[in-house]
Amino acid sequence: MSAEMTVRSKPRPRKRINDPDGMRKKVLDVAEVAFQARGYHASSLGDLMAAAGVSGGALHHHFPTKKALALAVIEERVAAAVEQTWIAPVLAAASVREGVRAVFEAVAAELEQQGFVRGCPLNNLAHELSLADPDFRIALAGIFARWRQAISDKMRADQQAGRDEGTDPERFAALAVAAYSGAMSMAKTAQDASVLRDCLAGLERSALSSSQGGLAARRRRRVLLRPRTV
Amino acid sequence: MSAEMTVRSKPRPRKRINDPDGMRKKVLDVAEVAFQARGYHASSLGDLMAAAGVSGGALHHHFPTKKALALAVIEERVAAAVEQTWIAPVLAAASVREGVRAVFEAVAAELEQQGFVRGCPLNNLAHELSLADPDFRIALAGIFARWRQAISDKMRADQQAGRDEGTDPERFAALAVAAYSGAMSMAKTAQDASVLRDCLAGLERSALSSSQGGLAARRRRRVLLRPRTV
């Protein structure tokens, strides 16, 4: 009713500026968020177009099919997330075990601060898409493989420095990745990040050797969910 | 062209027989398979009706919405699968650790024999549906909780019998469930069940104490996939 205000959100609506890289990035950004939050099949291209503010022609120009878009999200975004969250911190740590511990605790702290558990980006898509299409499966399996490889490589480096000589590098890497993936799965379902700390403690086999376990700070029942619609 | 054979698949097409329980079970059967193989959103009710051989009216009568059908699959089928595959064998075993070991090995052997990894029924649906609807999330979280509870309870019973007294039951249960879930996630994505054995070995911390590890049968590279469309 209070019409005709000259609020001009776009300063120059006259001319168009082609920015293919920026356009591609915009689409990839909203697709990454949507695929993680709602999943691949539950995210429509119409939703993505509206959220990114791009036209159907533009989206189709950069990603001819929805599958191509998802493949780009997997190869460019999910792989990068694993790299940043896991591989780089582990490689930068003094030892694998310290690196694994640091990642578990950093992720747990971040989730508790955020108050919401979105799950592991890789596992989220892996479960929905691994059996849906061989190309999806191959791409996702490659990320898992690199993740494990980085951990086992670092463990071998540790062993050449005289540490952890009794541990099988591949087995340790498999268990670390599996424990994290499974813990994130439970944390997402329960909306409670404390299971990450439980798994970390078990992973460090404090249960047997370490004496710091027992009555140590059991901070369970730390439910994070607030009743907001996702 | 060789028409008019009197092959009568249904001996009496004349009268209808109401079998509400059987009808419900038929729908639940195909829904369980479809939701696991293709996921919830990728399975249409039309597919399910065709696969089960039921009409739209019948399906709608027993399950008014697709959500109600999925909820029934979760509460009746997924919960039962966890109970049969995990809880019952663990409770029946001589100790938790033996039970966990037996389940890992039994599942690994079954997957290798089948030649295909469909993934963990609970985790498959948990990843796709936990954030999609609060009712889904609650139901799935309850199954995870019972799964963990059964393991920690059994561990406590073991400890009252003098075994495993240094282990924290909750932490062990969390790690066992997480390791299995994560291992199944990797196995599904790689279509290779060997990671289950790797994780089991790490879980039994044979890397440090047990002497049977080391050069034992490392049967990696056992890729199961045959190039068939799912």
Add this chain to the structure above:
DNA sequence: TCAAAAACAGGGTGATCATCCTGTTTACAA
């Protein structure tokens, strides 16, 4: 400068999907 390709806009299209609705048949209880 100018043609060609790339980048983008936006409406159209056939297919599919979950749900609904009307009508018919079967089961059960009075």
Add this chain to the structure above:
DNA sequence: TTGTAAACAGGATGATCACCCTGTTTTTGA
């Protein structure tokens, strides 16, 4: 036997979806 509700059949419907197509604008290279 009869009335009533459950059980089932099957087509209708409106919404949605991924993709396509035609046309316009911008950029690029010669």
